[in-house]
Amino acid sequence: DAKTTQPPSMDCAEGRAANLPCNHSTISGNEYVYWYRQIHSQGPQYIIHGLKNNETNEMASLIITEDRKSSTLILPHATLRDTAVYYCIVRVAQRSDYGQNFVFGPGTRLSVLP
Amino acid sequence: KAGVTQTPRYLIKTRGQQVTLSCSPISGHRSVSWYQQTPGQGLQFLFEYFSETQRNKGNFPGRFSGRQFSNSRSEMNVSTLELGDSALYLCASSQDVVEQYFGPGTRLTVT
Numbered sequence: 001d002a003k004t005t006q007p008p009s010m011d012c013a014e015g016r017a018a019n020l021p022c023n024h025s026t027i028s029g030n031e032y033v034y035w036y037r038q039i040h041s042q043g044p045q046y047i048i049h050g051l052k053n054n055e056t057n058e059m060a061s062l063i064i065t066e067d068r069k070s071s072t073l074i075l076p077h078a079t080l081r082d083t084a085v086y087y088c089i090v091r092v093a094q095r096s097d098y099g100q101n102f103v104f105g106p107g108t109r110l111s112v113l114p
Numbered sequence: 115k116a117g118v119t120q121t122p123r124y125l126i127k128t129r130g131q132q133v134t135l136s137c138s139p140i141s142g143h144r145s146v147s148w149y150q151q152t153p154g155q156g157l158q159f160l161f162e163y164f165s166e167t168q169r170n171k172g173n174f175p176g177r178f179s180g181r182q183f184s185n186s187r188s189e190m191n192v193s194t195l196e197l198g199d200s201a202l203y204l205c206a207s208s209q210d211v212v213e214q215y216f217g218p219g220t221r222l223t224v225t
């Protein structure tokens with residue numbers, strides 16, 4: 001079972017920031033938070049991941065609370081092309097991590113509106 | 115660098131037949147995972163291969179099998195197809211199991 005809970009859907013106005021929340025209250029100390037998104041009928045696309053510090057890349061920012069029980073993915077200036085299902089996943093991410101897999105929940109369907 | 119490629123992209127089979135799907139990972143990636151995606155069950159993990167060895171397997175019947183070759187290319191096979199096997203089958207490759215990169219998927223329709 002997925003270790004995360006996300007709202008099933010969200011709307012965001014084009015050009016505004018999209019803030020997607022994720023709860024992972026049972027996260028372990030060695031588990032990372034990953035975000036993927038899936039645009040209709042395509043393969044999931046990696047967005048970002050982090051352990052406890054906030055992370056930023058060219059696509060998004062990841063804000064993880066100090067107790068690590070929740071996080072927020074921020075798309076700073078959402079466009080229509082950001083309409084997708086966003087998945088928040090927690091998993092171990094170490095080189096010695098043998099045989100692990102990503103457990104996807106239902107995710108959040110983000111609709112960016114013009 | 116080329117991404118993950120999957121062939122064929124679309125496939126129609128009839129019940130009882132078998133099917134083989136192919137996945138070519140990103141060059142240098144040794145881990146290949148397979149997922150099944152259906153509207154009802156979402157994305158579900160099938161199995162993962164690393165250096166030709168299956169390291170992990172999801173909760174699917176034995177009709178679903180896979181293998182990985184020495185060049186890291188992978189195939190999955192589904193025997194005795196059922197209507198419920200209609201799905202998007204996704205392959206993902208990884209270099210060090212930190213990030214997974216997904217292919218476009220093979221859409222299988224069983225009639």
